[in-house]
Amino acid sequence: MARKTKGESEQTRARILDAAEIEMLERGVGKASLEQIARRAEVTRGAIYWHFEDKASLLQAMIARTKMPMRDLRRCIGENIPSAAPRELLREMMLHAVQRLAGDAQHRRVCHIVLHRCEINDREVASNRVLEAMFDDTRTALLALCEEITEDFALAPGLSPADASDMIVAFLAGLYECSLRHPATYAVENNAPAKIDALLGGLFPQPAGGAP
Amino acid sequence: MARKTKGESEQTRARILDAAEIEMLERGVGKASLEQIARRAEVTRGAIYWHFEDKASLLQAMIARTKMPMRDLRRCIGENIPSAAPRELLREMMLHAVQRLAGDAQHRRVCHIVLHRCEINDREVASNRVLEAMFDDTRTALLALCEEITEDFALAPGLSPADASDMIVAFLAGLYECSLRHPATYAVENNAPAKIDALLGGLFPQPAGGAP
DNA sequence: TGATACATACATTCGTGTATGTATGTAATA
């Protein structure tokens, strides 16, 4: 009915984004109508069109709320654990990714939407640019780490550093995939450290001289 | 214009399914209109509605064309390589999955559609029942294999057979994910045997007494 | 000659986008 104060307006915007998360998760991005989103947020479509240009930019804003860095992640972890060798860093990064997926419900929802509730392949669309950037980012960061690790550890026979980082990306992508699609069966947090150690043990066997 | 012979009708049906694969891959299941599919198949929507009830059953038929067994796969491979120990069987199964994804273009398309171009989570919908069944099937088959393997090989510290099979499912899911989304960067067939061996090496280290 | 294998035409629904209305907060002015 009436104009609200700036703070209330921000709350409205947030409620719209919350509602969009739920609706898009349940019905998919394409089938979630702005009308349903508005109803859940207890506003009308007018409010949505006031805060966002269209559904695409609404989705984009939704994704932007839960920003997922990866090159930053390394720096962040490296600063917190300055003594860590690259292999430890890699382990921590993988653990962090898993733990965030297990603990941050909003992040789970948005990842689920971007990965499984968004059928558009158009590069113009926000979710796809985000996905592509995320993959590239992750791959680049992990490749650099794997190359560093090979200064201390031998690689498994027949593997290049790129192969190793590709395997790690695939493993993480698969964890997301399984955990989001079948949370009951594949809880991410289930024994995650042991799983990560097993994978890293296969990729980078202990150096010839050292025993655990 | 005119009625065709039974064989020609089957060809029409196949052309519709082919067209649907391409359109749904490019635009997504939701945005691919029956009109566009019909045009690509060089028929009208009338032909589609003659062969299929609606878009959902068209999708279902599309999926059914490229059936993906997994419990059958084990039997099949087991018959071809009767001497194989369970660990060899597992290796062969993983290789087979990777090679099919690399070699069978139609399988790639359908997997891509089911995994990434279909935003519906409704359990009534074909693609989701298929996906769920595929995951369950794969998990069951791999779990049984992993349990057999532990009779000959020790598991990595802290892992149960279920953890091991979960990791394998995640790894395979991630391979599909990466290879389908970014075929240029992550070609599945790139050094696949070495990657699989590295993973299995991490999960099932050699038995204490044996040297390679 | 009847069932088949489509093509054509039509009705209906659904969602989007936009144009417009309206009541309130807020700043300038007097």
Add this chain to the structure above:
DNA sequence: TATTACATACATACACGAATGTATGTATCA
């Protein structure tokens, strides 16, 4: 301080296209 003026934050109403489903027409095979 009260008033004016304008921007804000929505709600309401309407126009439009796109896609679906169905009803009907039609030519051919068997």
